[in-house]
Amino acid sequence: MFELDKNLKETILDNLPEEGLSISALSRLLKERGIKIHRLELSGYLKALSDMRVLRERDVKPSKVFSPTPTAKRSFYESLGNVIKKETDDEELRCDLALYTLNKLLRRPVFERELRLCGLHGTPISKRISNVELAEARNATSKAGLKIPIGDKALVSDTDYSDRLVKIILELLLEIGDIRAYALETRQKTLEEG
16 A cells, blocks of 8 residues: 655656656556545646646647656755665665765754665664753654654764765755756866976
8 A cells, every 4th residue: 555655746747657647547557556536636736736737738639748847856855865875785875875965965864764864775874862952853753744654763963074064965955956057077187286
């Protein structure tokens, strides 16, 4: 059965191929994957995503076909996971880097679920937190609309990756901001630079 790990927008974007699908075809596809949503509700939601320029809507008589736009973004967590995965192949190190980065960016303990949303499944090196910190972290994620399971652990990194943090954040900015096309990938050295 479908678990609400992602919101409906992310679920649709994950299941919608680049060439697009009609409302009926997308409804059937979602139903096959255990996601039950009425066609009229789906139709309204797709139209709203089209109005927000997340999806592109085309008339292919007698249907409307929806496809993702180039600006349809991955979630913050998925983007961070992509950046971290480019850094190393070691799953444990990936989790350590993600935990450290999220702790610094969000200025709070990070839940295991947030690491899973990054697409990471290792166990990071972390230290215990107080009940007050746990309550504050739960409050912050609740305000952001992120549902955290009751037994989920909140983690604080017990390692220092400050030497890698700037590079990860810059790569994350390029990924999220969709500005990679403006960035110089490599820089040619001159003879003076040696």
